[in-house]
């Protein structure tokens with residue numbers, strides 16, 4: 001039974017699938033103190049949050065079974081993603097479910113800001129009738145500069161265009177084609193900032209975007225500009241915004257998000273030019289249902305070992321590619337495990353060479369699988385998430401290359417591991433209808449099915465050596481399923497790979513090692 005801990009309010013309809021799942025126990029506890037949270041996380045297999053719960057490195061450290069942290073929403077800035085990655089925990093989000101709601105909310109803020117709707121309403125409730133004080137401005141023909149033209153930025157652009165606004169956008173990843181398709185003018189950051197009657201930020205909060213809008217940026221803006229932030233507190237320097245409003249440079253600001261949430265007695269909230277909402281961008285029935293459905297499905301997939309799509313700390317693999325790579329994944333993992341087990345010492349360099357049909361695919365997920373397989377011999381708790389991190393931490397270099405010659409095979413994958421003691425390799429292929437095969441170990445041609453218990457023996461090619469190995473194993477009741485031998489020259493260096501039906505004892509290995517012809521015996525589990 002998997003324990004799924006939910007610590008922020010999520011839509012009941014959205015988590016229906018989790019509640020129905022027979023292998024899941026849903027524990028919903030909001031408003032937990034840090035101590036209570038640490039206690040609950042210890043036994044959780046999955047944690048589902050919105051933006052309130054702060055998933056810190058300290059909290060992640062307490063988790064003993066946690067496989068996934070799911071953010072029902074877009075921004076993962078409340079989650080210590082590197083700490084999760086180090087621990088091999090997948091972080092998933094729901095990037096699409098609240099796009100429309102947030103774009104609509106931003107547009108609502110844009111209109112409210114232009115027509116002073118919140119201020120006028122407050123005044124009316126106070127018994128006043130101040131029509132002259134709340135004269136607004138039209139959106140028609142005004143320029144809206146969007147900083148960050150991703151999902152929400154693009155939806156906002158469409159709405160602004162419908163209101164006959166000119167839209168200018170800055171986004172480092174914005175292509176000319178996309179800008180043209182959306183009917184927006186692509187600009188540099190400085191151009192966009194200088195052009196806008198309205199400036200709306202829609203980037204994630206990162207090291208690069210923290211205080212992206214600051215004192216220097218305000219200086220570049222038009223006088224009387226209006227500013228919107230429905231993305232993340234911290235993208236705009238709040239002190240600089242306060243000063244710019246006080247000085248008259250900025251005519252008004254609409255804020256859904258703050259550097260500290262809740263903002264408490266924030267100076268910005270004392271200014272009549274500022275309108276604000278308490279982080280409501282995604283707070284619609286539809287968005288909350290969408291994001292909860294999306295992350296519930298992802299959590300179930302991850303807990304059940306099924307493919308999933310929206311991992312923040314894993315490269316995303318399109319479903320079509322995933323399907324094409326699937327047959328190679330087992331081969332990749334087994335090759336990584338095999339070669340790591342026959343190589344003495346800790347890996348320094350791992351070189352993967354692909355040849356044949358597999359080279360037509362994006363092979364990086366296979367390389368990650370090989371790395372996971374190779375590292376799992378030396379380290380515990382290695383998975384797809386933390387394998388590159390663990391490799392980097394231990395100074396293991398990974399090199400991926402493609403070769404043009406597949407030596408008559410439809411496809412080949414060669415994994416070479418270099419340690420401080422030696423360099424070994426294994427080459428594998430997929431045989432049509434017959435599954436995975438190792439066809440070469442170092443320079444020895446073989447035909448080994450990489451599964452179960454194997455004995456890898458290095459020896460001198462001498463008459464009777466193979467028979468004596470068979471006799472020793474037979475005497476110990478160890479049945480040999482298949483046996484492969486390979487040699488470089490007659491009487492020279494040779495290898496044996498035996499598939500045996502059960503693991504052997506150390507005593508058997510020691511007896512084999514006492515044979516004159518035998519140089520090493522390694523037991524391999526795949």
Ligand SMILES: NC(=O)C1=CN([C@@H]2O[C@H](COP(=O)(O)OP(=O)(O)OC[C@H]3O[C@@H](n4cnc5c(N)ncnc54)[C@H](O)[C@@H]3O)[C@@H](O)[C@H]2O)C=CC1
Pocket residue numbers: 073074075076095098099102147148149150151152153170171172173202203204205208209230231232256257279280281282283
């Ligand atoms: N107020 C609310 O309730 C909600 C807020 N959000 C926030 O809105 C923001 C945007 O969300 P989405 O559009 O879904 O994300 P997205 O990932 O689709 O778009 C973000 C865009 O920002 C661009 N970008 C990154 N760094 C940039 C930089 N330095 N300058 C300019 N552009 C840059 C990226 O290229 C990308 O196109 C996120 O911060 C998210 O957390 C999202 C949903 C609800």
Ligand SMILES: O=C(O)CCC(=O)C(=O)O
Pocket residue numbers: 050051072073074075076098279281282283
């Ligand atoms: O959960 C929420 O309501 C906040 C949504 C949000 O900010 C996001 O998805 O990034």
